[in-house]
Amino acid sequence: MSNDERMNEIARLRETILKEYPRLSENSHFKFKCHPGVSCFNDCCGDVNIFLTPYDIIRLKNSLGISSAEFLEKYTLSPFDKNLKYPVVLLKMNDDEKKSCPFVSAEGCRVYNDRPWSCRMYPLGLAAPGETSQELDNEFYFLLKESVCRGFDEDHEQTVSEWLADQGIQDYNRMGEYFKDLTLHEYFRGEHILPPEKIEMFFTACYNIDTFRDKIFNSSFFEKFEIDDETKKKIKEDDVELMIFAFQWLRFALFNEPTMKIKSDILSARQEELKAKGKLEK
Numbered sequence: 506m507s508n509d510e511r512m513n514e515i516a517r518l519r520e521t522i523l524k525e526y527p528r529l530s531e532n533s534h535f536k537f538k539c540h541p542g543v544s545c546f547n548d549c550c551g552d553v554n555i556f557l558t559p560y561d562i563i564r565l566k567n568s569l570g571i572s573s574a575e576f577l578e579k580y581t582l583s584p585f586d587k588n589l590k591y592p593v594v595l596l597k598m599n600d601d602e603k604k605s606c607p608f609v610s611a612e613g614c615r616v617y618n619d620r621p622w623s624c625r626m627y628p629l630g631l632a633a634p635g636e637t638s639q640e641l642d643n644e645f646y647f648l649l650k651e652s653v654c655r656g657f658d659e660d661h662e663q664t665v666s667e668w669l670a671d672q673g674i675q676d677y678n679r680m681g682e683y684f685k686d687l688t689l690h691e692y693f694r695g696e697h698i699l700p701p702e703k704i705e706m707f708f709t710a711c712y713n714i715d716t717f718r719d720k721i722f723n724s725s726f727f728e729k730f731e732i733d734d735e736t737k738k739k740i741k742e743d744d745v746e747l748m749i750f751a752f753q754w755l756r757f758a759l760f761n762e763p764t765m766k767i768k769s770d771i772l773s774a775r776q777e778e779l780k781a782k783g784k785l786e787k
């Protein structure tokens with residue numbers, strides 16, 4: 506399937522979900538259980554579109570003990586689509602008959618403790634009718650019933666919130682909120698399209714966290730911005746702290762938000778430079 510076809514298929518599914526799928530709340534009940542004894546065990550771990558969030562990538566690359574750059578190279582696709590406002594990353598399925606997930610094994614998921622958000626959520630999905638804050642308040646859960654899945658025949662009922670707690674989704678959702686502040690920013694609601702150098706910046710800061718760390722620690726970054734020693738230490742050692750910092754940096758760099766403070770001497774020099782070029786009023 507080409508990237509265009511893949512993105513069209515995803516867009517069509519979203520349309521159908523918004524129009525036709527019953528909407529569930531956290532208190533809604535549903536019958537489902539997945540365990541190694543089901544006849545369909547592992548059948549769902551192939552030929553699926555799994556979007557990876559920055560937090561998914563951190564969990565997965567650390568689980569595998571590789572760098573973010575190696576993870577992206579080996580295990581992901583970054584489809585280009587003219588309708589995309591920012592880059593997205595998909596888990597790349599193997600090139601075999603079943604288009605198996607690279608992490609599936611006879612015993613189940615090899616990265617189970619660090620499996621992506623959407624694998625934890627299944628059979629639930631989460632959708633919002635649009636991207637304004639009002640529309641986001643109307644976010645709803647829905648059941649995605651894959652025909653292959655026998656988990657719905659199991660005699661086990663739970664509420665949506667029980668399922669979410671059982672799947673350890675809280676950390677993922679908390680981290681997802683930071684990412685949403687970026688991706689659902691009003692900048693992207695207009696006609697704005699990021700220029701290529703900013704797409705690159707977005708991609709590296711969000712998805713290629715080890716390279717982002719190398720870039721900021723091996724450049725004049727800290728000479729330009731006021732960053733205290735404690736923050737510097739945290740982002741050097743902790744991927745999640747660095748990810749949150751990277752989102753803050755992107756909000757500054759992409760949307761001109763005051764989420765970073767430029768050092769006063771750098772700011773004065775910049776203002777002098779602009780004055781000299783006649784771009785600032787004297």
Ligand code: SF4
Nearest residue numbers: 550606608609614624
């Ligand atoms: S990451 Fe694990 S749970 Fe998700 S599709 Fe792959 S094998 Fe299945």
Ligand code: SF4
Nearest residue numbers: 539545547549654656
């Ligand atoms: S198809 Fe459904 S029941 Fe079967 S392994 Fe996948 S999630 Fe579990």
